[in-house]
Amino acid sequence: MMSNCNCTPNSNCTKCSGNLAIGLLAGVAIGAAVGMLFAPHKGTVLRKIVRRKGEDIVDEVAETIEDQISQFSDTVTGKLESLKDDLMSKFASVTGNINS
Numbered sequence: 001m002m003s004n005c006n007c008t009p010n011s012n013c014t015k016c017s018g019n020l021a022i023g024l025l026a027g028v029a030i031g032a033a034v035g036m037l038f039a040p041h042k043g044t045v046l047r048k049i050v051r052r053k054g055e056d057i058v059d060e061v062a063e064t065i066e067d068q069i070s071q072f073s074d075t076v077t078g079k080l081e082s083l084k085d086d087l088m089s090k091f092a093s094v095t096g097n098i099n100s
Contacts, residue, residue, distance in 0.1 A: 021061075021064060021068075025061070028057055032050065032053065036050070
């Protein structure tokens with residue numbers, strides 16, 4: 001699947017980040033499946049190992065999602081602050097021109 005994203009390497013493109021997360025999850029799933037096929041442990045031990053690994057993966061994914069949400073929130077907050085400052089400046093300019 002080719003991405004139509006034309007971002008630069010340091011642009012924090014959310015589309016590319018989503019593709020990266022999907023690719024990482026797919027890689028983890030494939031790795032786990034191959035690992036089970038060649039596992040030297042019996043079923044009960046293997047299930048415990050898989051459960052622990054699954055919990056670790058869930059924790060890592062949750063942390064990644066939290067980081068992405070935080071980064072998005074910071075970006076939006078910064079842009080809203082900039083917009084507010086621009087609007088306040090233009091408002092002051094307009095009201096200054098009216099009072100003159």
